Amino acid sequence: MKVIVADYSGFCFGVERAIKITSDTLDNNMNKKCIYTLGPLIHNQQVVNELQDAGVKVMNDLDNLEDNSIIIIRSHGVSKDVYDIIDKKNIEIIDATCPFVKKIQNIVKKYRAKGYTIVIIGNSDHPEVIGINGWCDNQAYVVKTKDDIEKIPSVHKLCIVVQTTMPTGLYDELCDIIEKKAKQTVKFNTICSATMDRQKSARSLAKNVDAVVVIGGYHSSNTQKLVDICKNEKPNTTFHIETAEELPIDILKNYKAIGITAGASTPGWIIDEVVEKLNDLSIN
Ligand code: SF4
Incomplete structure (x- = not known):
């Protein structure tokens, strides 16, 4: 069995940046303030769990934030109202909004004003x-x-x-x-280059293999798009999983070439685990 990983897959620039900002915030938190993210930092439960273990809490509303705490805005960004509400509280904002998203926010603000x-x-x-x-x-x-x-x-x-x-x-x-x-x-075509690269390489990979495994969160929009693109090429042999444990081994062992792609919130170690499990299949 041949296992081929798409040229572009896994963590995108914006997600990597948000994770780096969060881990830097943890490292620099000398005063041991409470650190929150507004909603899960990325659409990957395993990474969110790791951050939680390190002391980053997920908060879904602004009402219950502890005074003198830190809130991290995730790569998806938030509306202006959210900044206004936090500004009125004694809470520090660390902004991990992806610059590609920030650009869109600025465009709509500018043209609405015009x-x-x-x-x-x-x-x-x-x-x-x-x-x-x-x-x-x-x-x-x-x-x-x-x-x-x-x-x-x-x-x-x-x-x-x-x-x-x-x-x-x-x-x-x-x-x-x-x-x-x-x-x-x-x-303004504000589709980000990371998305375009991942979608293009998923499509060309799906054309050239017998089955495709798409790794990524079930609530991740960009992963779902990759699933749709691969299903277009391989309607019956595209499989969406979140972790290596979910691989449909009994089905996949029947194929000669399997493609792997992963959404922008999927860490490299999960991709590696999936590849390893499939490679073991070819040896056994
Ligand atoms: S805009 Fe693109 S690079 Fe930024 S977080 Fe979203 S998918 Fe990643």
Whole structure:
């Protein structure tokens, strides 16, 4: 059996940066302040558990934060309101918002101020999108399908941005229709390069193997996109797992070539474990 790992897989720049910022915060916490992340730092339970063991608590709301504590904003970013609320408390903010996400927040803020109607192509319930919308007074139209576009009224000026993890094909397809809603449109393809690289290499890998294993959190949006892309090529032999224990060994042992890809929140050691388990299969 041949096991091939996609050229681009696992931790992206933004996630690596958020983890580094968090571990630096732990190291520099001389006054032993309570450290929180607002929501799980990344969509990977194993990493979140490790951080929890090191003393980083996950907090989902702002009401119960201990006074004189530290809160880390994760790579997805948050709305302006959240900064305003924390600013009023005696709490230090450490901002690990990915610079690619920060860029989108700045775009929607700027164009909202110039009178543009904002459209975000993405999942309305994803934290990144909720955060971006919070930088344009929560007035953006969030669309993910052609049907969603019907709710956008005809306007004079439109500004289109896209969630960093959306597929490029969907962005192009929806932009063509959305642009017809306005006399003047500015559009920004804000899909991040890490996402594009991972999606491209997952697609080309899936074409050339018998089965694909996609490793990543079940709640991770970018992992789900990789699953969809691989399923497009290998509808019956794409498997989504979170850990090596979940590998469907009895099925996979029947294939000659297996591809491995992993979402942006999947640590290298989990990828290594999966590869090792599959390589052992070829030896036995
Ligand atoms: S997927 Fe892209 S935008 Fe999101 S954290 Fe990673 S590098 Fe940043």
